[in-house]
Amino acid sequence: KNEVEQSPQNLTAQEGEFITINCSYSVGISALHWLQQHPGGGIVSLFMLSSGKKKHGRLIATINIQEKHSSLHITASHPRDSAVYICAVSGIPDSWGKLQFGAGTQVVVTP
């Protein structure tokens, strides 16, 4: 069983819509990471969270440590936001600094 669950698996939105991706984890962690991967490969680290909320441009990430849940929000979505968004956690006991990845959410934003 994967300790990191993401939903939805796939999401299609029209340009301008508000998008939410959810991530739940089942163990204690030190940090939660949101990553973005465009077609063609490279992964970009968007946020690292250990509590509260972070904002960067149109992206907002929140985490609720007690509920073991995080959300990534994209406001005023744009076709260039089309990518796979991956939630990952670190600091799981006995796993050192390894990242435990969720399965990813494929986001498609249509014009």
Place this chain on the structure above:
Amino acid sequence: DTEVTQTPKHLVMGMTNKKSLKCEQHMGHRAMYWYKQKAKKPPELMFVYSYEKLSINESVPSRFSPECPNSSLLNLHLHALQPEDSALYLCASSHGRFANPADTQYFGPGTRLTVL
């Protein structure tokens, strides 16, 4: 400079070939990672170097051989690969010792490997 570079971008090799993948970073990071990623799957950790020493080998077959010649450079030597080894190979680096789970990992663009 917050960039991790990888060469080549694409590689096609036969099962009897020997080739190498290269990864470089100039951010002063002391932990470097190799990941393998199959289509529509998340990355899988292969190796971790911390302060130029191999810290983690995730039971990777010996046909993959990592090397960290210095703190900026990470190589992955490939020999006698199988078609199922075709994947995107990603390199990453992070600031401090590998055991720090609060470090952000910076990923390179990857090498798309095809084994014929």
